[in-house]
Amino acid sequence: xxxxxxxxxxxxxxxxxxxxxxxxxxxxxxxxxxxxxxxxxxxxxxxxxxxxxxxxxxxxxxxxxxxxxxxxxxxxxxxxxxxxxxxxxxxxxxxxxxxxxxxxxxxxxxxxxxxxxxxxxxxxxxxxxxxxxxxxxxxxxxxxxxxxxxxxxxxxxxxxxxxxxxxxxxxxxxxxxxxxxxxxxxxxxxxxxxxxxxxxxxxxxxxxxxxxxxxxxxxxxxxxxxxxxxxxxxxxxxxxxxxxxxxxxxxxxxxxxxxxxxxxxxxxxxxxxxxxxxxxxxxxxxxxxxxxxxxxxxxxxxxxxxxxxxxxxxxxxxxxxxxxxxxxxxxxxxxxxxxxxxxxxxxxxxxxxxxx
Numbered sequence: 001x002x003x004x005x006x007x008x009x010x011x012x013x014x015x016x017x018x019x020x021x022x023x024x025x026x027x028x029x030x031x032x033x034x035x036x037x038x039x040x041x042x043x044x045x046x047x048x049x050x051x052x053x054x055x056x057x058x059x060x061x062x063x064x065x066x067x068x069x070x071x072x073x074x075x076x077x078x079x080x081x082x083x084x085x086x087x088x089x090x091x092x093x094x095x096x097x098x099x100x101x102x103x104x105x106x107x108x109x110x111x112x113x114x115x116x117x118x119x120x121x122x123x124x125x126x127x128x129x130x131x132x133x134x135x136x137x138x139x140x141x142x143x144x145x146x147x148x149x150x151x152x153x154x155x156x157x158x159x160x161x162x163x164x165x166x167x168x169x170x171x172x173x174x175x176x177x178x179x180x181x182x183x184x185x186x187x188x189x190x191x192x193x194x195x196x197x198x199x200x201x202x203x204x205x206x207x208x209x210x211x212x213x214x215x216x217x218x219x220x221x222x223x224x225x226x227x228x229x230x231x232x233x234x235x236x237x238x239x240x241x242x243x244x245x246x247x248x249x250x251x252x253x254x255x256x257x258x259x260x261x262x263x264x265x266x267x268x269x270x271x272x273x274x275x276x277x278x279x280x281x282x283x284x285x286x287x288x289x290x291x292x293x294x295x296x297x298x299x300x301x302x303x304x305x306x307x308x309x310x311x312x313x314x315x316x317x318x319x320x321x322x323x324x325x326x327x328x329x330x331x332x333x334x335x336x337x338x339x340x341x342x343x344x345x346x347x348x349x350x351x352x353x354x355x356x
Contacts (some may be wrong), residue, residue, distance in 0.1 A: 035230040037155030043301070046077040046149075047128030048142075055136045056089040062136050063097060063104075069142045070103065072163060080105045080122045085112030098348035115344045116218040121199060121342050123207060125350065132201045139238050140199040147234055148201040157229035160193055160221075165237045193233060203229070216335055241311035246282040271324070278315045279356035286310070 048066070053061070081104060083091055090342065093313055098106045109119055119133055130152055134140040140161060148159040198220055202210065206229045213223055308325070 009343040013207065014323065026268070034229065037068055037230055040153055042149065042153060045128040046073065046075050046145075047126035047131040047249040048077065048079045048134050049082070049119060049122030049126055049131060049133045050079065051082045051084055051115050051122065051135050052090055052094065053112065053115065053118070054086045054088045054090060055084055056086075056093060059090060059093045059097075062138060065138060065142050067146065069099075072146075078103055078105055078128065080107065080125055082106075082118040082122045083108040085109045095348065102349050105350055106346070107344055107350075108348075109136060110343040110345040116220055117342050119220055121344070126207070128242055130201055130202070131207055132199075132356050134199045135197070139198070144199075144234060144236050148246065151234060152201055152203065153240040154321070155230060156232045157203040158200060158224055158231035159234050160194060160196045160224070160231065162233035162235050163195045163197075163238045164235045171178040175226060189250035191196060193221075193225065193231075196233070205229070214341065215235060216329055216341065217341070218341075275317050275320060280312050282313060317348075328335050 006092075050062070055062070066079055070079075081094055081097075083094055094104075094106045094108075097104050099314070105125070106310040107125060109118065109121070113121075123131060123133065130149070132145055132148065146162055200221075202224065206224070206227055209227045209229075210223060213227075290326060
């Protein structure tokens with residue numbers, strides 16, 4: 001097999017010959033980073049991590065689909081269900097499930113810590129060679145894992161599910177999701193894949209690197225992209241929620257978007273800096289306008305308009321800038337407290353040596 005690299009600008013050409021007895025090598029491109037993919041064996045153990053929050057209606061459907069998946073897998077698997085302080089009957093179903101089937105492992109939080117923290121706890125507790133993170137609402141079809149595993153065997157360390165169509169969602173939800181990913185990619189983190197959630201397969205070496213990042217405010221899909229390694233999209237059509245209601249209200253979605261922006265980029269701070277320049281430009285333009293009015297003899301109330309306009313613009317710009325700066329300071333304050341990301345009240349079907 002020959003692998004050739006040719007650069008027309010430098011006239012550089014490299015050609016290397018690899019003996020057929022060696023493993024096949026493939027090129028992968030992620031942004032500007034090129035990788036050589038080495039095909040690998042299937043994982044000896046596959047971990048599935050699923051955060052649970054008030055999902056008593058969908059849990060029976062989820063368990064049935066997962067049991068079908070486990071029956072078809074060619075490798076051993078563990079399913080880690082993280083109860084994120086549910087207030088409905090989810091916890092009772094999880095306890096009964098763990099007693100009935102040891103492949104289902106349950107982590108129960110002492111209180112609600114949030115979806116991203118619950119996902120992190122499940123990743124911390126996983127021990128598989130490959131780990132799949134997915135939601136409980138069955139909008140992420142478990143059957144897609146077979147295609148993810150095929151990509152994993154090709155040598156990819158991250159296989160993220162990319163939505164090509166969203167069914168059963170409102171026009172506002174589809175539009176806001178489309179806008180969120182485009183703005184994040186353009187203004188905050190250019191390597192963030194569009195139209196992807198947290199549903200993805202991650203190799204053990206990539207996961208170990210990811211778990212080194214222990215910041216309090218977490219945006220996992222961005223963090224996985226930041227870590228690097230060979231990554232590829234697996235397209236799929238997103239199904240409607242199987243049962244129950246979404247736990248992401250408009251307020252939570254906006255908070256999540258703000259967390260993503262502030263956690264991953266200083267862009268909000270730079271925006272306030274640019275707003276200061278814009279304020280100066282508006283003031284200069286208004287000054288020119290006032291001078292022109294005086295020259296042509298147009299009637300103006302001396303000092304009134306300029307005073308009100310400049311005061312409003314200055315006060316508004318200062319308040320916005322101080323607010324954005326305060327948001328960063330508040331997050332620094334929360335980080336330096338160095339509190340644990342979560343507190344586990346109960347663990348079912350885990351070995352005593354499993355890391356916290």
